Amino acid sequence: MMGMLNMYGPTITATEGEESRIYRKIATPSFNDRTHGSAWIESLGLTSALLKRWDSMKAPITQLNEDVARLTLQVISYVCFDRQMEWAEATGRQDNPPKGHSMSYREAISSMVDNIPTLFMVPPPVLSKKKGCKDRSSLMEHSDISPIDAHKKAKASYAEWQKYMEEMRDETSESLRRNGSRNDASILESFVQAGQTSTTDSKDAKISPAAVLGNIFVFIMAGYETSANTLTYAIALLACRPDLQKAMQADLDRILGDCPSSDWSYEADFPKILAGYVGAVMNETLRLYSVLPFFPKTTRETPKPFTFDGRDYTVPADTLILMNTSATHRNPKYWPAVVPIAGDGPPYPVSSFDLSRWLNKDKGISAFSPTPGSYVPFSDGPRACIGKRFAQAQFCAVMATIFKDYSVELAVDDSQAAEKGVSKSLWEKAKRNAEQELSTGVGFLMSLKMKGKIPLRLVKRGEEQSVV
Numbered sequence: 119m120m121g122m123l124n125m126y127g128p129t130i131t132a133t134e135g136e137e138s139r140i141y142r143k144i145a146t147p148s149f150n151d152r153t154h155g156s157a158w159i160e161s162l163g164l165t166s167a168l169l170k171r172w173d174s175m176k177a178p179i180t181q182l183n184e185d186v187a188r189l190t191l192q193v194i195s196y197v198c199f200d201r202q203m204e205w206a207e208a209t210g211r212q213d214n215p216p217k218g219h220s221m222s223y224r225e226a227i228s229s230m231v232d233n234i235p236t237l238f239m240v241p242p243p244v245l246s247k248k249k250g251c252k253d254r255s256s257l258m259e260h261s262d263i264s265p266i267d268a269h270k271k272a273k274a275s276y277a278e279w280q281k282y283m284e285e286m287r288d289e290t291s292e293s294l295r296r297n298g299s300r301n302d303a304s305i306l307e308s309f310v311q312a313g314q315t316s317t318t319d320s321k322d323a324k325i326s327p328a329a330v331l332g333n334i335f336v337f338i339m340a341g342y343e344t345s346a347n348t349l350t351y352a353i354a355l356l357a358c359r360p361d362l363q364k365a366m367q368a369d370l371d372r373i374l375g376d377c378p379s380s381d382w383s384y385e386a387d388f389p390k391i392l393a394g395y396v397g398a399v400m401n402e403t404l405r406l407y408s409v410l411p412f413f414p415k416t417t418r419e420t421p422k423p424f425t426f427d428g429r430d431y432t433v434p435a436d437t438l439i440l441m442n443t444s445a446t447h448r449n450p451k452y453w454p455a456v457v458p459i460a461g462d463g464p465p466y467p468v469s470s471f472d473l474s475r476w477l478n479k480d481k482g483i484s485a486f487s488p489t490p491g492s493y494v495p496f497s498d499g500p501r502a503c504i505g506k507r508f509a510q511a512q513f514c515a516v517m518a519t520i521f522k523d524y525s526v527e528l529a530v531d532d533s534q535a536a537e538k539g540v541s542k543s544l545w546e547k548a549k550r551n552a553e554q555e556l557s558t559g560v561g562f563l564m565s566l567k568m569k570g571k572i573p574l575r576l577v578k579r580g581e582e583q584s585v586v
């Protein structure tokens with residue numbers, strides 16, 4: 119199942135045993151405080167730029183997921199892959215491909231991710247004209263054979279993204295040759311170096327050339343989509359729950375005071391923000407929207423015994439296990455509903471969104487450890503998410519920057535709004551629509567993503583619409 123991710127070569131995510139351990143060993147040293155601190159600083163700066171754009175917009179924000187995905191892509195690209203995206207790409211004003219490319223960097227990766235299922239299912243000879251084109255790596259050079267637009271687009275995005283990754287690899291390889299390796303190498307440098315030989319014998323390299331590209335692809339994809347989707351749900355949920363938004367803002371005031379965001383520190387402020395309301399928002403968002411709603415696991419060659427409710431069981435060898443994280447995170451035994459859910463409709467995320475589960479009533483700080491195994495948004499054990507701290511630093515920086523000075527609210531139809539404010543019925547209608555999008559408008563491609571649009575508005579704190 120995970121083999122889909124090995125599009126450009128073997129990856130940390132879709133290999134097993136010794137092979138994946140080697141990739142993890144190469145990447146682990148780069149996930150340190152320096153990297154997480156850079157993710158924090160980059161996220162602060164880019165969110166301020168995004169806020170300027172949103173603030174100047176007359177129309178409601180309808181591209182929340184796209185805008186946030188630009189931001190998270192820029193953060194991971196810059197911090198882990200030494201790639202500075204065009205500033206215009208980050209602010210969304212233009213998205214022109216650079217010389218030698220037919221797609222911009224952002225367009226190439228997002229289109230590649232959208233087209234993974236097509237690339238995986240359509241055999242390479244159907245996509246490419248060259249005789250004997252058996253694997254995807256040779257899709258680059260040859261012209262299209264399939265007349266189907268979806269196939270042409272899939273092939274083009276595959277080839278474009280490969281070109282970008284090869285450029286990154288070659289530039290890094292050249293810089294390593296000229297300057298030697300650094301102690302605090304980025305993920306990109308670590309993988310490129312592991313793929314290099316010190317002699318002419320290619321067996322000298324720790325990993326294959328294909329594994330260098332495979333891992334660049336999977337780290338960028340794993341690092342930006344998941345974070346962008348989590349931020350999108352969190353912002354949309356808070357727009358539906360102004361009461362919780364206010365409580366979170368008060369907590370940010372308590373932690374950050376009047377200090378400008380340029381002075382917020384990863385060392386001093388991030389741990390407090392994570393332990394407070396923003397951390398609770400992240401935890402509760404990930405409980406309801408586990409971006410990977412199931413984890414595929416296998417017992418491999420050994421049967422696995424386990425005990426459940428006092429009885430012994432054995433899962434046979436070579437059994438595929440799909441751990442349903444969405445259901446685990448909603449199991450009423452561990453996660454009782456705060457508001458009774460009526461009828462048989464879809465699960466209602468806005469009513470279920472409850473920060474108090476995570477916070478100490480009096481102190482407002484993190485005070486709850488879920489029962490082991492009942493909450494696994496980043497998985498668990500030796501194959502747990504390597505980017506958890508990175509994702510937390512980024513989430514806290516983005517949310518603190520937005521909500522310290524601004525509020526996000528549902529954009530109700532102004533033409534019908536009363537002079538004194540928005541009528542309760544109009545607001546409730548907008549909330550019902552938003553809740554529907556947050557429920558049935560969500561689908562799984564490579565992660566759980568909101569497909570529909572919820573019109574939102576950014577307003578300065580204190581200028582929120584009143585509901586009358």
Ligand code: HEM
Pocket residue numbers: 130131132138142194336337340341342344345348404409410413414494495496497500501502503504505506508509
């Ligand atoms: C909110 C954000 C994120 C969530 C919810 C998340 C979730 C997860 C989960 C559940 C897994 C395990 C998948 C499985 O067992 O099948 C995983 C693995 C992984 N994640 Fe994340 N992730 C996030 C952010 C990131 C970031 C920012 C990075 C990189 C900078 C990253 C890199 C990875 C990698 C490389 C793996 C594979 C680890 C391995 O197989 O050994 N993730 N992530």
